Amino acid sequence: MALQSIQLLKTLQSIFAQNTDNIELFQKAEIENPWFTQSNCKLAFESWANSLTTVSIEAWIDREGIRENIEVSNKKVGVILAGNLPLVGLHDILCCLIVGHSVIIKPSSQDSVLIKWVVSQLTDSIPELKHKIMLSEGFVKGVDAYIGTGSNNSARYFEYYFKNKPNLIRKNRTSVAIIDDSTTDEEIKALGKDVFSYFGMGCRNVTHLFLPEKFDLENIIKYWTPYLDLINHHKYANNYTYHKAILLMNLDKHIDTGCLIMVERDQLQTPVAMLGYSYYKDISTLLSGLNSERENIQCVVANNKDLQMNTVSFGATQHPELWDYADGVNTIQFLKQI
Numbered sequence: 584m585a586l587q588s589i590q591l592l593k594t595l596q597s598i599f600a601q602n603t604d605n606i607e608l609f610q611k612a613e614i615e616n617p618w619f620t621q622s623n624c625k626l627a628f629e630s631w632a633n634s635l636t637t638v639s640i641e642a643w644i645d646r647e648g649i650r651e652n653i654e655v656s657n658k659k660v661g662v663i664l665a666g667n668l669p670l671v672g673l674h675d676i677l678c679c680l681i682v683g684h685s686v687i688i689k690p691s692s693q694d695s696v697l698i699k700w701v702v703s704q705l706t707d708s709i710p711e712l713k714h715k716i717m718l719s720e721g722f723v724k725g726v727d728a729y730i731g732t733g734s735n736n737s738a739r740y741f742e743y744y745f746k747n748k749p750n751l752i753r754k755n756r757t758s759v760a761i762i763d764d765s766t767t768d769e770e771i772k773a774l775g776k777d778v779f780s781y782f783g784m785g786c787r788n789v790t791h792l793f794l795p796e797k798f799d800l801e802n803i804i805k806y807w808t809p810y811l812d813l814i815n816h817h818k819y820a821n822n823y824t825y826h827k828a829i830l831l832m833n834l835d836k837h838i839d840t841g842c843l844i845m846v847e848r849d850q851l852q853t854p855v856a857m858l859g860y861s862y863y864k865d866i867s868t869l870l871s872g873l874n875s876e877r878e879n880i881q882c883v884v885a886n887n888k889d890l891q892m893n894t895v896s897f898g899a900t901q902h903p904e905l906w907d908y909a910d911g912v913n914t915i916q917f918l919k920q921i
Contacts, residue, residue: 586652586653586655586709586711586712586715587651587652588644588649588650588651588652588653588681589641589644589651590709591677591680591681591705591712592635592640593635593637593640594705594708594709595631595635595677595701595705596631596632596635596636596640598701598705598708599629599631599632600632602628603625603628603629603632604625605628606621608624608696608697609621609624609625611696612624612669612696612697615693615694615695615696616666616693616694617816617817617818618667618693618781618782618784619669619693619694619697620816623668623669623780623781624669624697626669626780626781626901627668627669627670627697630901630902631670631673633902634902634903634904634905635905639904639905640905642905642906643904643905644681646906647906647913647915647916649681649682649915653680653681653682653683655683656684656685658683658684658728658921659684659685659686659687659725659726659727660679660684660685660686660687660726660727660728660729660730660921661689661719661723661724661726661728661729662675662676662686662687662688662689662723662729662730663689663729663730663731663732663733663741664688664689664690664691664698664732665691665694665732665733666690666692666693666694667693667781667784667785668781668784668785669694670694670697670698670701671694671732671785672688672694672698672732673701674905674908674909674914675732675914678914678915680712680715680716681915682915682919684727684918684921685714685715685716685717686715686716687717687718687719687723687725688702688716688717689719689720689721689722690718699718702718726748727748727749727921728748728749728750728751728917728918728921729741729745729748729749729750729751729752730750730751730752730753730914730917731745731750731751731752731753732752732753732909733753733754734754734755735754738752738754749917749920749921751912751914751917753909753910753912754910755852755879756786756879756880756881756909756910757786757788757851757852757879757880757881758777758786758787758788758789758790758882758883758895758900759789759790759791759792759793759851759880759882759884760774760789760792760793760883760884760897761793761866761869761883761885761886761887762792762793762794762795762798762803763795763866763885763886763887765886766886768806770898771802771803771806771897772806772807772898773896773897773898773899774789774803774884774897774898775806775807775809775810775898776898776900776901777789777884777895777897777898777899777900777901778790778807778810778843778858779810779813779843780900780901781901782819782855782856783855783856783858784855785901786881786909787881787895787900787901787903788900788901789858789882789884789900790851790853790857790858790859791850791851791852791853791858791859791860791861792858792859792860793860793861793862793863793869794860794861794863795862795863796862796863796864797862798862800838800845800860804838804840804845807840807843810842810843811841811842813842814841814842822854822855822856823842823843823844823856826844826854826856826857827839830844830846843856843857843858844856844857844858845857845858845860846858846860847859847860847861847862848860848861849861851876851880852879866887870890873890873892874892877892880892880893881893881910882894882895882900884896884897884899884900893907893911
């Protein structure tokens with residue numbers, strides 16, 4: 584029986600939808616990686632279940648010109664996964680499979696429980712996949728192409744080791760938000776999800792706010808009190824305490840919200856438990872500056888959808904569509920060209 588792309592994706596949707604409260608699995612994931620709290624695992628499962636709707640699946644397949652019956656390829660793709668968010672590399676695996684390639688997965692040591700579980704569920708549900716998905720504990724060899732995700736430092740190693748093969752190497756990125764006169768209170772509330780989801784550890788998490796001149800930050804802080812309990816997570820609290828101590832010792836100006844340290848600065852990326860902000864006078868000058876940082880930005884949260892960048896609605900950064908590719912590079916097109 585021919586393997587169908589729609590069948591594969593709908594099967595995965597069903598797996599996630601039926602396991603959004605799989606406490607036993609989530610507990611195992613949290614033991615492996617304390618950042619993967621049960622609520623964060625649940626959020627990841629719900630996000631995948633919601634993104635794999637029939638409408639979205641068919642739209643994705645139509646956009647990319649993917650055949651309903653997967654055309655079997657003899658190519659193998661090595662996928663080296665990151666471990667900053669639950670199942671962060673699953674999209675790359677799916678892209679390989681629906682193009683028809685076999686995939687050899689090197690899970691992160693920080694996210695092996697969930698990835699191995701999903702692979703097991705998929706291959707049990709669709710036996711034809713058992714010869715298309717392999718897991719590797721060591722360096723991935725004998726493949727025709729590589730997809731690697733990691734820090735800027737690890738990316739340099741990837742580029743060196745994979746230089747003789749087609750490769751798609753992803754580096755550090757972050758997301759920013761633009762507040763303007765049209766931003767509503769409800770949107771500021773929703774922005775909290777973009778900042779705090781997964782403890783702010785993803786490239787789609789907002790780490791910098793661009794504010795109009797004389798904007799009162801209290802108009803933001805007062806809406807983010809629901810996230811105060813993050814400080815009860817020991818690893819998050821360690822980051823918060825460490826960076827606050829450094830700022831205090833250096834007498835650096837900052838705003839302490841009780842669960843987040845806000846600092847006026849130009850850098851777009853900030854450590855966990857910190858959020859940068861800066862003020863702008865002219866929106867066109869701001870957009871010009873953002874364009875020069877395009878290679879470092881994953882999403883721009885804003886009401887203006889004409890920025891010529893990956894603009895996302897407030898509260899939606901961690902709920903990408905299937906065709907919202909990391910780093911703006913079309914993974915399907917890369918895989919088709921191998």
